[in-house]
Amino acid sequence: MVFPFRLPEVVYLGQGALEHLSGEVKKFKADKVLLITDKGVQAAGMDKLVRTCIEEGGAQVDIFAEIDAEPSTDTVDSVAKFVRENGYNLLVGLGGGSPMDVAKASAVLAVNGGSIKDYVGIELFPEKGVPTILIPTTAGTGSEVTQNAIFAFKEEQVKKGIVSSYLLPRVAIVDPALTLSCPPRVTAATGVDALVHAVESYTALKATLQTDIYALEAIRLISESIRTAVSNGQDLAAREKMSVGSFFAGVSLANAGVGAVHALAYPLGGKFHVSHGVSNALLFAPVMEFNCVGNLGKFACVAEAMGQPVAGKSPREAALLAVRAVKELVADVGIPNSLREVGVAEEDIEFLTVSAEKQTRLLTNNPRLMTRKDIESIYRKTL
Numbered sequence: 001m002v003f004p005f006r007l008p009e010v011v012y013l014g015q016g017a018l019e020h021l022s023g024e025v026k027k028f029k030a031d032k033v034l035l036i037t038d039k040g041v042q043a044a045g046m047d048k049l050v051r052t053c054i055e056e057g058g059a060q061v062d063i064f065a066e067i068d069a070e071p072s073t074d075t076v077d078s079v080a081k082f083v084r085e086n087g088y089n090l091l092v093g094l095g096g097g098s099p100m101d102v103a104k105a106s107a108v109l110a111v112n113g114g115s116i117k118d119y120v121g122i123e124l125f126p127e128k129g130v131p132t133i134l135i136p137t138t139a140g141t142g143s144e145v146t147q148n149a150i151f152a153f154k155e156e157q158v159k160k161g162i163v164s165s166y167l168l169p170r171v172a173i174v175d176p177a178l179t180l181s182c183p184p185r186v187t188a189a190t191g192v193d194a195l196v197h198a199v200e201s202y203t204a205l206k207a208t209l210q211t212d213i214y215a216l217e218a219i220r221l222i223s224e225s226i227r228t229a230v231s232n233g234q235d236l237a238a239r240e241k242m243s244v245g246s247f248f249a250g251v252s253l254a255n256a257g258v259g260a261v262h263a264l265a266y267p268l269g270g271k272f273h274v275s276h277g278v279s280n281a282l283l284f285a286p287v288m289e290f291n292c293v294g295n296l297g298k299f300a301c302v303a304e305a306m307g308q309p310v311a312g313k314s315p316r317e318a319a320l321l322a323v324r325a326v327k328e329l330v331a332d333v334g335i336p337n338s339l340r341e342v343g344v345a346e347e348d349i350e351f352l353t354v355s356a357e358k359q360t361r362l363l364t365n366n367p368r369l370m371t372r373k374d375i376e377s378i379y380r381k382t383l
């Protein structure tokens, strides 16, 4: 089966990428720009830097910095209304996945109308949105290159994804210098999220030869640099490998999708407000251990890309080395390894299982069929 392969129209990737922002703003001939970001990014002073670049591109800029972490559908609905009412003709999303997801979704919602809740599913927007430029300040979600946006649905206490090719930004600017101020906790959680994107998309049923190239390189780059980036945030070389790795992982995720790690992680974000990266990190090794037999050859390649000694090993032994490598990496960057540590109790397992089972878009892309019983047993094992 042949799948479409999509990317933003223009990508600037690497040190100095931000220098291209003003030129890109000029090309849009936009006169009224909304810069969407959050308080943490603002405290690091990056909104001013970006604002200056946009103004050099000849546009007037307003800043909206009220984006909450792991944003809800209400946030998107209100930002879209604000965009519509004020006639912005270019949106710039600056931050981690939270501000970038809000920027791309509110850009499309502002044109199509209604609530973002009306568009849960695949390709449901009839019209293109206001153009967007996305600028990540974490090396993690890859949202700058994906056609997904993820929001918390407060009433149901779950997170759901909106998927549309119209969510792709027109321009992605990935400059590792913008991640230097990321604290170790954020670097660790977002970095492991990126690694999950690479491993899940590489072993996904929708993986292709084309996505495999991006995924494997992402696994190499992130595995060799995440410990340094967490331990010494000022190491620009490590930050650059993380930024490029998370972007490559995003390219692979955008085109091959992810699987059961994300499916089982979403309910943790929705109900227990555990950050997306930490939720994924908790379920990463347990789900991988379950998945290995679904594609021993590919998991063996994951182990090799993570620097494990696979020579002379059987595919099964090599594949299990990947699970070991992930356990060590998650522990080394200081992320909790049990659900209890993030507030989950025995009696919550039923809710988690029922919620995860509903993530059919992700579960049907997983390399091994996962039943309700399997989901429950993985949660129990991780408790």
Ligand SMILES: NC(=O)c1ccc[n+]([C@@H]2O[C@H](COP(=O)([O-])OP(=O)(O)OC[C@H]3O[C@@H](n4cnc5c(N)ncnc54)[C@H](O)[C@@H]3O)[C@@H](O)[C@H]2O)c1
Residues within 6 Å of the ligand: 038, 039, 040, 041, 044, 068, 069, 070, 071, 095, 096, 097, 098, 099, 101, 137, 138, 140, 141, 142, 143, 146, 147, 148, 149, 150, 151, 159, 178, 179, 180, 181, 182, 183, 186, 189, 190, 193, 276, 277
């Ligand atoms: N669209 C996609 O394809 C996709 C993929 C994965 C995750 N997501 C979503 O993205 C969201 C999570 O994004 P995230 O993990 O990047 O975290 P985030 O955007 O919520 O940011 C986490 C924290 O880090 C701070 N921060 C960000 N950059 C900083 C910097 N350079 N210096 C100092 N502080 C900084 C923020 O202020 C915030 O407090 C979730 O809602 C998740 O579901 C989307």
Ligand SMILES: [Fe+2]
Residues within 6 Å of the ligand: 141, 193, 197, 262, 276, 280
């Ligand atoms: Fe993710």
